[in-house]
Amino acid sequence: MTTNTGNQGRKPSVLDNFKPLLIDVALPLGSYYLFKDAFGMSTFAALAWSSVVPAVRTVGGLVRERRTNALAGLILVVNVVSLLLSFVSGDPRLMLAKDSGVSSTVAIGILVSVRLGRPMMTAGMKPFVVKGDAAREAAWQRLVSGAAAESAAFRSRERVFSVVWGLALLAECVVRVVGAYTIPADTMVWLGSVILVGAMAVGFVVSGGLAVGPMERMLAAEVEAGRAERPAVAVAA
Numbered sequence: 001m002t003t004n005t006g007n008q009g010r011k012p013s014v015l016d017n018f019k020p021l022l023i024d025v026a027l028p029l030g031s032y033y034l035f036k037d038a039f040g041m042s043t044f045a046a047l048a049w050s051s052v053v054p055a056v057r058t059v060g061g062l063v064r065e066r067r068t069n070a071l072a073g074l075i076l077v078v079n080v081v082s083l084l085l086s087f088v089s090g091d092p093r094l095m096l097a098k099d100s101g102v103s104s105t106v107a108i109g110i111l112v113s114v115r116l117g118r119p120m121m122t123a124g125m126k127p128f129v130v131k132g133d134a135a136r137e138a139a140w141q142r143l144v145s146g147a148a149a150e151s152a153a154f155r156s157r158e159r160v161f162s163v164v165w166g167l168a169l170l171a172e173c174v175v176r177v178v179g180a181y182t183i184p185a186d187t188m189v190w191l192g193s194v195i196l197v198g199a200m201a202v203g204f205v206v207s208g209g210l211a212v213g214p215m216e217r218m219l220a221a222e223v224e225a226g227r228a229e230r231p232a233v234a235v236a237a
Contacts, residue, residue, distance in 0.1 A: 096180040096188050100173040103196075107169035110162050119162035125207075129216055139222035148225075150218045157218075161211035165203050172199035 113120035130136045143154040175195050179188050 092185045093180050096185060096192065097177050100176040100180070103169045103176070104173040107166045107173060110166035110169070114159050114162045114166070119159050121162040121165050122158055125161055125212065129212065129219060135223050135226065136219055139219050139226055142226070143218065143222055148222050150222065154215060154218050157211045157215045161207045161215075164207040164210060168199050168203035168206070172196060175199075 110120045126140065130140055139148075142148040143151050144158070145151070148154070172195055176188075176192050179191060179195070183191065
């Protein structure tokens, strides 16, 4: 009997990797202009309604996983509090600035995790480095556990990866707050998305050069060291 394993073990495509970004950036941006231009809503009302999509997605993720995700929950709280403050003030610029609150919350969480010795961004980076390979997974575990010669250097690069992303998101937060209060709201709606994508592009490039590249080289060397060690153990036995 033939079983369909086409989707099992499938590596994420580029679309899979960027789907959350498309949902959180493209949908709110498109819905803002739809509410404002097609339905004639005010700038504030259009911003408020377009903010519903990311909030609903966060709640849906929490319900779907059926477990507490501290970061997702924190982002949801920041979104809700910011929305409430915006409704109280009726200020569309505060509505725009609230997105920076999410970025800064994530950035601070990432930097604190580095300080605590548990870099938050490792979970997202590891699958791209290990690539589902058992030998690379074993080499990764030796490097992070301190059992390999390059363990200290590897863990240092692991921390650098999270630090780069934390600083990139903090910089994005500052730029968007300044823009929210100095640039016309209609312009800042799309420019804020450009700033976010730009910050992510910088994060990918810098973290790739400073952390991911060196980590992949150390991981490959550790895989080879593990392969060389196994025949020697077999001979000794």
